[in-house]
Ligand SMILES: NC(=O)c1ccc[n+]([C@@H]2O[C@H](COP(=O)([O-])OP(=O)(O)OC[C@H]3O[C@@H](n4cnc5c(N)ncnc54)[C@H](O)[C@@H]3O)[C@@H](O)[C@H]2O)c1
């Protein structure tokens with residue numbers, strides 16, 4: 001018997017497809033809604049895939065009438081910081097306006113539990129060495145603002161309607177399914193670890209390091225990497241808290257440890273045994289220098305701790321990268 005009926009919006013993407021597998025293995029029945037703009041139909045195996053746009057009320061109406069969803073998990077978004085600086089309209093349309101359509105449809109169908117992918121980008125250029133959930137949220141790029149606005153909508157819905165949400169602010173998701181079937185497949189790829197691995201495997205001639213003049217120990221940006229499977233486990237725990245009737249909340253998801261881009265390059269060399277040719281360029285617009293999570297709150301509330309190290313994230317992503325060639 002299924003533990004619950006879950007709609008995963010954006011379930012054909014990188015994190016969403018891992019979530020679908022995790023839910024399936026945990027005993028849930030899953031339906032995916034995805035417009036395949038950046039996702040892949042073949043990444044969805046243990047769920048029904050409905051190809052459609054989350055802003056399309058007709059598609060949403062049909063979908064919600066055909067299933068009694070217990071909750072919705074929302075991973076669909078445009079999510080590149082750099083692109084959001086040059087195409088803010090597309091980001092506000094896709095990430096804010098269309099999310100409003102999804103929420104409206106949920107409310108009209110009486111579905112009141114929501115798990116939302118937010119981001120560390122809501123913190124902007126944080127000053128703290130470990131950023132807690134109550135830190136100032138002043139995004140420095142439109143992508144971060146889109147997530148910040150939806151967070152506010154969800155807070156207002158919780159206040160005014162019987163609508164509960166778990167908001168997860170991820171730092172840098174990395175790694176791949178340890179079994180090797182799923183992984184990160186963005187095209188074009190913009191994320192650090194897959195780009196480094198493509199340079200290591202020879203699919204790419206070199207890697208360009210954006211900025212060595214940050215106020216960090218080695219001058220390159222510092223980020224907090226979190227394995228995609230650890231992320232999925234936290235989401236399931238958050239979902240189960242909502243299904244038990246608990247109130248929603250907002251949680252950081254990271255490891256609590258920062259690695260500079262140069263340290264990640266070292267990890268890639270160590271794990272793969274391959275050389276990576278590195279070029280240095282100017283800073284990428286919209287990139288904060290330092291983002292590391294304080295994860296005490298999620299540990300306390302959901303009993304969640306990350307399991308995987310940076311080298312394990314690189315190793316699993318490398319297994320996926322080499323399996324594709
Ligand atoms: N990857 C990270 O490091 C990271 C960090 C913080 C937050 N996030 C957030 O996590 C979520 C998932 O990120 P990801 O890396 O898996 O991205 P992704 O691009 O791989 O996945 C997004 C999925 O949503 C789908 N989608 C986009 N717009 C849609 C629409 N209008 N209708 C239907 N489907 C749509 C895409 O086709 C894709 O399958 C995003 O909300 C992102 O902002 C990601």
Ligand SMILES: O=c1ccn([C@@H]2O[C@H](COP(=O)(O)OP(=O)(O)O[C@H]3O[C@H](CO)[C@H](O)[C@H](O)[C@H]3O)[C@@H](O)[C@H]2O)c(=O)[nH]1
Nearest residue numbers: 079081119120121171172190191192208209210221284287
């Ligand atoms: O070719 C590259 C690509 C990235 N980087 C650097 O590597 C770091 C990580 O960059 P990513 O693009 O992999 O990730 P971001 O930190 O920009 O963004 C990620 O974390 C954000 C939160 O801050 C958002 O949530 C976003 O969705 C998610 O992709 C940054 O310092 C970036 O400047 C390079 O030096 N060269």
